Amino acid sequence: MLDHLAYEAPKPKVIAGARHDWELVIGMEVHAQVASQAKLFSGASTAFGAEPNANVSFVDAAMPGMLPVINEFCVEQAVRTGLGLKAKINLFSAFDRKNYFYPDLPQGYQISQLYHPIVGDGEVIVDMGPGLARRVRIERIHLEQDAGKSIHDMDPALSFVDLNRTGVALMEIVSRPDIRSPEEAAAYVAKLRQILRYLGTCDGNMQNGNLRADVNVSVCRPGAYERYLETGDHRHLGTRCEIKNMNSMRFIQQAIEFEARRQIAILEEGGEVVQETRLYDPDRGETRSMRSKEEAHDYRYFPDPDLLPLELDQAWVDAIAAALPELPDARKARYVTQFGITEYDAGVLTAEAENAAFFEEVARGRDGKQAANWVINELFGRLNREGHTIAESPVSAAQLGAILDLIAAGTISGKIAKELFEIVYTEGGDPVRIVEERGMRQVTDAGAIEAAVDAVIAANPAQVEKAKANPKLAGWFVGQVMKATEGKANPAAVNALVTRKLGL
Amino acid sequence: MSIDIDTARRVAKLARISVPEQDLAALAEELTGILRFMEQLNEVNVEDVEPMVSVTPMRLKRRPDGVTDGGYPEKILANAPDAREGFFAVPKVVE
Numbered sequence: 001m002l003d004h005l006a007y008e009a010p011k012p013k014v015i016a017g018a019r020h021d022w023e024l025v026i027g028m029e030v031h032a033q034v035a036s037q038a039k040l041f042s043g044a045s046t047a048f049g050a051e052p053n054a055n056v057s058f059v060d061a062a063m064p065g066m067l068p069v070i071n072e073f074c075v076e077q078a079v080r081t082g083l084g085l086k087a088k089i090n091l092f093s094a095f096d097r098k099n100y101f102y103p104d105l106p107q108g109y110q111i112s113q114l115y116h117p118i119v120g121d122g123e124v125i126v127d128m129g130p131g132l133a134r135r136v137r138i139e140r141i142h143l144e145q146d147a148g149k150s151i152h153d154m155d156p157a158l159s160f161v162d163l164n165r166t167g168v169a170l171m172e173i174v175s176r177p178d179i180r181s182p183e184e185a186a187a188y189v190a191k192l193r194q195i196l197r198y199l200g201t202c203d204g205n206m207q208n209g210n211l212r213a214d215v216n217v218s219v220c221r222p223g224a225y226e227r228y229l230e231t232g233d234h235r236h237l238g239t240r241c242e243i244k245n246m247n248s249m250r251f252i253q254q255a256i257e258f259e260a261r262r263q264i265a266i267l268e269e270g271g272e273v274v275q276e277t278r279l280y281d282p283d284r285g286e287t288r289s290m291r292s293k294e295e296a297h298d299y300r301y302f303p304d305p306d307l308l309p310l311e312l313d314q315a316w317v318d319a320i321a322a323a324l325p326e327l328p329d330a331r332k333a334r335y336v337t338q339f340g341i342t343e344y345d346a347g348v349l350t351a352e353a354e355n356a357a358f359f360e361e362v363a364r365g366r367d368g369k370q371a372a373n374w375v376i377n378e379l380f381g382r383l384n385r386e387g388h389t390i391a392e393s394p395v396s397a398a399q400l401g402a403i404l405d406l407i408a409a410g411t412i413s414g415k416i417a418k419e420l421f422e423i424v425y426t427e428g429g430d431p432v433r434i435v436e437e438r439g440m441r442q443v444t445d446a447g448a449i450e451a452a453v454d455a456v457i458a459a460n461p462a463q464v465e466k467a468k469a470n471p472k473l474a475g476w477f478v479g480q481v482m483k484a485t486e487g488k489a490n491p492a493a494v495n496a497l498v499t500r501k502l503g504l
Numbered sequence: 505m506s507i508d509i510d511t512a513r514r515v516a517k518l519a520r521i522s523v524p525e526q527d528l529a530a531l532a533e534e535l536t537g538i539l540r541f542m543e544q545l546n547e548v549n550v551e552d553v554e555p556m557v558s559v560t561p562m563r564l565k566r567r568p569d570g571v572t573d574g575g576y577p578e579k580i581l582a583n584a585p586d587a588r589e590g591f592f593a594v595p596k597v598v599e
Contacts, residue, residue: 036569037569037570037571038569038570038571038572038573042573042574043567043570043571043572043573043574044571044573044574045571045574051577051590052577052589052590052591053577053580053581053590053591053592054574054575054577054590055574055575056574056577056580057573057574058573058579058580059573060574061580069565069566069567070564070565070566070567071566071567071568071569072566072567072568072569073568073569074569075566099518101520102597103592103594103597150597151591152596152597152598154589154591155588155593155596156596157595157596158586158588158593158594158595158596159593159594159595159596159597159598160588160589160591160592160593160594161591161592161593161594162590162591162592163580163592298514298518300518307564308557308558308562308563308564308565309557309564310564311563311564
């Protein structure tokens with residue numbers, strides 16, 4: 001089985017400055033919330049939208065004497081995610097304290113994994129079009145606690161703090177600086193989200209903040225990136241700025257675009273880019289500095305004395321690996337080879353695991369190409385227009401399959417099939433019975449079709465003369481016959497008869 | 505290793521501990537003394553010795569994924585100097 005279809009790397013984006021050309025270098029830190037019931041180190045719920053401070057235990061509130069106990073499921077999801085990104089799983093990892101003060105962090109430190117992360121080197125293949133993809137190396141994934149939420153707009157003088165999110169498990173997925181355009185950055189997040197959803201380790205809900213990205217952006221002259229790859233020396237890539245906490249693909253692109261131009265303007269005027277953390281303001285379409293420079297952050301990391309190192313058994317990891325689902329790249333490659341559909345269509349069908357499962361049920365034992373056309377054009381097209389997901393589809397895979405079977409058996413024409421689909425979509429019901437009850441069967445009886453053709457020819461002598469001079473007009477007769485038979489005549493049979501009768 | 509006054513000031517600031525300027529010199533000296541005491545450990549040869557993380561042969565204890573805690577916001581907020589509408593209320597923090 002193919003892991004991935006063949007691809008070439010896209011060209012990096014080049015931005016023309018006032019003086020010369022520049023290239024972008026982008027690395028990402030994606031925070032993905034683990035799809036667990038309880039938090040990473042406490043038994044409080046992770047449910048979104050609870051009353052403020054209802055999903056908080058004394059551990060999360062950092063009451064004196066409370067000790068963290070790790071959630072085994074969260075560990076398993078981090079390992080699954082690592083395996084899904086073809087990454088090295090570290091059988092030994094450990095937790096460290098990242099110390100800083102903020103009102104939504106009652107411990108005064110975040111438990112994270114700086115020195116010994118649970119997952120090491122991996123990769124994500126970011127599709128940029130058929131035959132085109134960027135391989136982005138993953139440096140590490142570590143487990144860490146989320147912070148709480150501060151609300152600043154409920155009172156003019158106060159901030160309100162809700163600790164419900166405090167201590168929820170996050171996987172921080174850190175890429176190498178291999179992303180070379182704003183579009184690739186958005187596509188990278190989309191691909192990561194797709195893989196996480198296939199794995200079921202994170203629901204990928206960006207609106208709820210369950211998937212958010214910090215983006216590191218720098219600019220360099222063409223050729224500098226290649227020198228970095230040769231030497232491993234990051235200085236070739238220029239000074240980077242980190243844009244924090246973005247949860248929209250569109251804003252990620254806009255922020256990178258703005259930030260690159262800001263840095264280019266500074267450099268071309270002979271200035272220096274200051275390494276700093278910035279925030280993107282979508283209303284103004286610009287990034288701005290987030291932390292004052294003199295107060296450089298010093299997190300004073302040290303091993304968390306409350307937690308022993310996390311040691312995994314190879315056999316446990318192997319069992320997780322054996323139970324991994326088929327992932328998007330492999331599934332897409334299989335669709336192309338097994339069903340003979342285009343890479344583009346295979347990409348559409350595999351975008352969500354649920355969509356792919358639906359398609360496979362329709363395609364089972366049927367013509368894969370035809371199934372793909374109907375699923376993509378008729379069903380997905382309709383669902384998208386109405387803003388529905390596949391789970392909300394009024395047409396089941398079995399119903400759509402039955403429609404395809406009716407076409408294959410010659411019971412209905414493709415045109416009638418679309419009407420039938422419309423009926424099934426809006427009213428529901430068994431397609432076979434609908435065809436019988438509403439008399440939608442295609443007329444294949446040669447005698448009946450012939451009679452209809454004869455009638456049309458007899459009624460239109462003038463058109464017959466014209467058609468004899470100009471054979472293209474035969475189509476008009478086919479149309480008239482189809483109309484007379486309410487579309488139920490087999491179009492191919494009508495066409496053959498009209499041509500013969502007109503002597504064309 | 506010795507701690508100078510600037511480092512002492514910085515460490516105090518990071519820890520959010522208020523130390524009057526005139527006390528910094530004494531604090532730096534005290535911290536230096538502690539570090540010197542610890543540095544005696546450098547004299548021990550630990551080559552090929554695995555770092556010990558526990559005095560008993562224990563592995564990290566794990567728990568299953570289930571909601572077993574929470575649901576008592578009034579207790580969480582009981583010690584808060586200021587709480588409103590179920591939230592902790594703190595002086596405005598805006599980045």
